[in-house]
Amino acid sequence: MTYEIPVTQARAELADLINRVVYGGERVVVTRHGKPLVALVSAADLERLESEPEEVEEAEGRVVSSVSAIRPLSSAPGEPRRFGIAAEHRPDGGERPPGSGR
Structure with a gap:
């Protein structure tokens, strides 16, 4: 389980955080x-x-190759109208001209 804590609070509770991680x-x-x-992790973690960086690199490689093997899909008919401008693909980086709204 992962627990998130702001740095200011972590300073005050360091001993308790160490116990949570270790025990x-x-x-x-x-x-x-x-x-x-x-992140605070146990010495065993x-x-x-x-000791297992090769396995992590192999897993990352499998993810990249599987994602790159997926062909792009077009939106279903009517979807761009349903969701408006958010559904459009803008090859120019999505920049809007000044004064065009949002």
Whole structure:
């Protein structure tokens, strides 16, 4: 299980967080402004992660190859009208001209 905590709160509760990781088997993600900053994991988790980098790379490669094998699908008829401009593909990067709304 993963537990998220802001960095300011983590400073005050470091000893408790360490206990949660070591004895509770949790992983703690420390955030700043709601974005992940660092993670606290047990030494056993870290050792496992560092000893199996080949397996992680192989899994990432399988995901990339399976995603690249999927052919692009077009929207169903009527979908662009149903969802409006959000459903359109803009090859120019989606920039809107100044003064055109949102």
